[in-house]
Amino acid sequence: MNQYYQTLVQKLEEIAHLNGIMSTLGWDQEVMMPAGASEARAKQLATLAGVIHDRMTDPALGNCLNELKENFCDDWDEVERCNIREARRNFELETKVPKRLVQELAELSSHGHSIWVLARLENKFSDFAPVLKRFLELKKEWAKCVSPELLPYDANIDLFEHGTTTAMITPIFEHLKAQLIPLIHTIQNHAYQPDTSFLQGKFAQYKQEALARKISQDIGFNFEQGRIDISVHPFCGGSHPTDVRITTRYKDNDFVESLYSIIHETGHALYEQGRPHEIGNLPASESLTMGIHESQSLFWERLIAQSKPFCLHYFELFRTTFPENLQSANPDLFYRAINICKPNFIRVEADEVTYPLHVILRYEIEKGLFEGSMQVDDLPQIWNELMQKYLGIKPPNDTLGILQDSHWSSGAFGYFPSYTLGAMYACQFYKKLLSEQQNTEQNIAKGNFAPIKAWLNEKIHRQGRLHNPQELVQRITGETLNPNYFIEYLKSKYGKIYGVALS
Amino acid sequence: MNQYYQTLVQKLEEIAHLNGIMSTLGWDQEVMMPAGASEARAKQLATLAGVIHDRMTDPALGNCLNELKENFCDDWDEVERCNIREARRNFELETKVPKRLVQELAELSSHGHSIWVLARLENKFSDFAPVLKRFLELKKEWAKCVSPELLPYDANIDLFEHGTTTAMITPIFEHLKAQLIPLIHTIQNHAYQPDTSFLQGKFAQYKQEALARKISQDIGFNFEQGRIDISVHPFCGGSHPTDVRITTRYKDNDFVESLYSIIHETGHALYEQGRPHEIGNLPASESLTMGIHESQSLFWERLIAQSKPFCLHYFELFRTTFPENLQSANPDLFYRAINICKPNFIRVEADEVTYPLHVILRYEIEKGLFEGSMQVDDLPQIWNELMQKYLGIKPPNDTLGILQDSHWSSGAFGYFPSYTLGAMYACQFYKKLLSEQQNTEQNIAKGNFAPIKAWLNEKIHRQGRLHNPQELVQRITGETLNPNYFIEYLKSKYGKIYGVALS
Numbered sequence A, B: 001m002n003q004y005y006q007t008l009v010q011k012l013e014e015i016a017h018l019n020g021i022m023s024t025l026g027w028d029q030e031v032m033m034p035a036g037a038s039e040a041r042a043k044q045l046a047t048l049a050g051v052i053h054d055r056m057t058d059p060a061l062g063n064c065l066n067e068l069k070e071n072f073c074d075d076w077d078e079v080e081r082c083n084i085r086e087a088r089r090n091f092e093l094e095t096k097v098p099k100r101l102v103q104e105l106a107e108l109s110s111h112g113h114s115i116w117v118l119a120r121l122e123n124k125f126s127d128f129a130p131v132l133k134r135f136l137e138l139k140k141e142w143a144k145c146v147s148p149e150l151l152p153y154d155a156n157i158d159l160f161e162h163g164t165t166t167a168m169i170t171p172i173f174e175h176l177k178a179q180l181i182p183l184i185h186t187i188q189n190h191a192y193q194p195d196t197s198f199l200q201g202k203f204a205q206y207k208q209e210a211l212a213r214k215i216s217q218d219i220g221f222n223f224e225q226g227r228i229d230i231s232v233h234p235f236c237g238g239s240h241p242t243d244v245r246i247t248t249r250y251k252d253n254d255f256v257e258s259l260y261s262i263i264h265e266t267g268h269a270l271y272e273q274g275r276p277h278e279i280g281n282l283p284a285s286e287s288l289t290m291g292i293h294e295s296q297s298l299f300w301e302r303l304i305a306q307s308k309p310f311c312l313h314y315f316e317l318f319r320t321t322f323p324e325n326l327q328s329a330n331p332d333l334f335y336r337a338i339n340i341c342k343p344n345f346i347r348v349e350a351d352e353v354t355y356p357l358h359v360i361l362r363y364e365i366e367k368g369l370f371e372g373s374m375q376v377d378d379l380p381q382i383w384n385e386l387m388q389k390y391l392g393i394k395p396p397n398d399t400l401g402i403l404q405d406s407h408w409s410s411g412a413f414g415y416f417p418s419y420t421l422g423a424m425y426a427c428q429f430y431k432k433l434l435s436e437q438q439n440t441e442q443n444i445a446k447g448n449f450a451p452i453k454a455w456l457n458e459k460i461h462r463q464g465r466l467h468n469p470q471e472l473v474q475r476i477t478g479e480t481l482n483p484n485y486f487i488e489y490l491k492s493k494y495g496k497i498y499g500v501a502l503s
Helices: A003-031 A035-056 A059-070 A078-095 A099-121 A125-146 A152-160 A166-188 A205-219 A255-273 A290-304 A308-321 A331-338 A355-371 A376-391 A417-436 A440-445 A450-459 A469-477 A484-498 B003-031 B035-056 B059-070 B078-095 B099-121 B125-146 B152-160 B166-188 B205-219 B255-273 B290-304 B308-321 B331-338 B355-371 B376-391 B417-436 B440-445 B450-459 B469-477 B484-498
Strands: A226-230 A236-240 A243-248 B226-230 B236-240 B243-248
Touching: A003 A035, A003 A059, A003 A078, A003 A236, A003 A243, A003 B003, A003 B035, A035 A078, A035 B003, A035 B236, A035 B243, A059 A078, A099 A125, A125 A152, A125 A355, A125 A376, A152 A166, A152 A355, A152 A417, A166 A355, A166 A376, A166 A417, A166 A484, A205 A226, A205 A255, A205 A308, A226 A255, A236 A255, A236 B035, A243 A255, A243 B035, A255 A290, A255 A450, A290 A417, A290 A450, A290 A469, A308 A331, A308 A440, A355 A376, A355 A417, A417 A440, A417 A450, A417 A469, A417 A484, A440 A450, B003 B035, B003 B059, B003 B078, B003 B236, B003 B243, B035 B078, B059 B078, B099 B125, B125 B152, B125 B355, B125 B376, B152 B166, B152 B355, B152 B417, B166 B355, B166 B376, B166 B417, B166 B484, B205 B226, B205 B255, B205 B308, B226 B255, B236 B255, B243 B255, B255 B290, B255 B450, B290 B417, B290 B450, B290 B469, B308 B331, B308 B440, B355 B376, B355 B417, B417 B440, B417 B450, B417 B469, B417 B484, B440 B450
Parallel strands: A226 A243, B226 B243
Antiparallel strands: A236 A243, B236 B243
16 A cells, blocks of 8 residues: 555544543543642643644644655555545644634633623623624634635534535525425414423433433444533533433433434434444544534434334333323324424524524624624624514523524524525435335334444445535435525424314 | 653643543443453553553653753752652553563453463463463563562562562561461460351342442542442553542342441542642652552451441441341441451461461462472462461362462463561551550541541542652651561451461
């Protein structure tokens, strides 16, 4: 094998090992670390980040990549090509940005987060506005450095959803908006609303934990190569496909939230555990994008676990676990209750019908800011007007409005679209699965999730980064991203739940 | 300040941060990591070890140290002098050994451990003998590289107990032997033996955990900057004085073992939490040696927690926690039961009277091997003869004899003496404490441990590495290490427990 490729592999694997360590420290910090250790940990993280940065910008790595470019070899296989391509992209992302800009972004990010926490607490957008303005300037400059050929906002989106642009997203989001706004209006104005009263009550934490572990394992989470713990915000972390760690939180008055949060994180975990790591700790084996990752978590949370067959299968377990609460309910009532559609100020609490409008609103604001058609100081008003227009509700304050998300406080513009791209990918994948495994709903009703997991493993997880998201969707489903699968799924499902014709 | 010193500080602090990360990963591996992640973790650890080695042998660090040597400055304070001295020692330890030897030692260590695990399981010393022989050769060569001025065994001891040699240890151990062997003989042949029957039974783990946490906190463990978990072998780890993590294991038929193991580890933890880290993450703030560390754990485990006032204070809590088991006991019976002296094949299960003979036996074997007066193949026989001579018992097999400890499987020669040096340091410190705080026993009986902890903080923990162990003992107690405090303590305590004159 090419000596430069061998050197590249060695360097990339070492970077992957160091990133795995970084990730373990991140998990530890959220789940295990004593509160008093935060200052020491910050220094440890900064030192390790410096080591990783040095490795990622190592001139010897750049030299390898140049040699491999000049001596391009036709008989490289797709894994090798992918490793080289991804390594070059990462190297360029790290080296094209001047150190001054990297530092200012890092400082503003840590600084900005604290300011956001306070501004949100005190409902004072004006305190956060200067951070947002500066981030916009820096992220525009950053975009010019890393991808001068792209629009600045597209360069930011590209970081989270490689190969995806506003030119592709905008018409899809316009279509979604045109369909979902009247749909939500119809649902809201309908006389029937699902009864959720039996989901109230007290639910002992140890019972919730046992339930979460059982269902996560039923779906396919491998506890030999992973673990479940508690943290303030649920997440999926870990250091390697053999070391995948998910978390949740438990509320004693709501077992549905933590259960579905564990199922969501299990979806992410199955992706990580299913990665083709036997081809090395290399880019080709990594998970693809935020959107594809989210398609996996939503696939299990929404399409599987919020389905009627799933409720049919597990309701008896839910009832025997919480007999006092659920004795008067039945699988159909449970299914309807967990699928209630109701506009909410808060994105993370939104149901699957209203969620996309939260995302579209943020997307339009980010796009407006980058294009210059919106100004930071006007955002609270713009936010509230769009909430009224899209969801028919107006936040009583900015804490429940424009200040609710942490993303902008670290300059993560372009991240939000991934959530709804993921929801649409998930539906398109599910539709394809149904056509290939026509007994899928029966399998779910029997608790037989193995064929579903095997399909996702083969079609998505084991593909690593060989293709970009658009290519992957095309390869799996035979067509590009098509929002109509998502729209049809929502219309069909919610039409039945609410007993209305949604078309 | 001197620019070379500033550079030195920066480099040393970065090394400390990376070592802190290494230590967190070590803790994670024992306590949290999924079993299936061991291969990935091994690669992560190897990569990080490489990064740390590069930093520790960085020629720019060597250059700094040279400049600081040549431009020695009279007005450096003792912290600065200590940092330079320790940095030079560490740099030399890392750079004086040829890479080939470092690698062979690392390989033999990992390899040797697996061979030892199997040999111990199968009671086959002959399988382990070649590892031991090779380690002896390599460790002699290593000794010549790092400390050509020392005897090879002394160079190995120096790694764990800096500044301490066989010339110092041998007469002390001879004295201990001469005193302890007849003492144990007298105790063993005495008609009275403490009743331990009430320590048998079932002890719910959650009760043991609550007890362990309460007593650890009473003694002074700071949970804001530390935590307690479960692992196969109890240890004290963590990444920084603000992040100290101790572990224990729980047996449902023995609450004393886990409780005293937590007290032991709390002793280590108080040392770590008490380090003067405000002077930087630098050598001067680090814990001193294995022996001094062990003096702190044994101080709390043996001298405080196995004392009569401690049993008086806590017995009622023990009885209310385990009423079924302890209803017929009383503080005096409990004190006697936990202090039973009885020769045991296994070092880690030995009581404080017989423990030193386990250590002396190993010390004599290590010394004999390094001097050439003993041969590896004869060790099982030598071991058994010495056990018979010192403790009056003969192991029925090598698993319960020469194969019991893991230390030699990683080439850690010279470590064992630290355990008994620690026991002697602890007694000498305790004697001094009694003379300075004459109400210490009353304080213990009242559960008032703060003055004791404050004394240890000031005299030992906050001294970091400013002095070597011998200097420290001299400074605190006004004399060099004197084994008679330990001997007198044992004679007085066990004379009373067994009702015999031991002199």
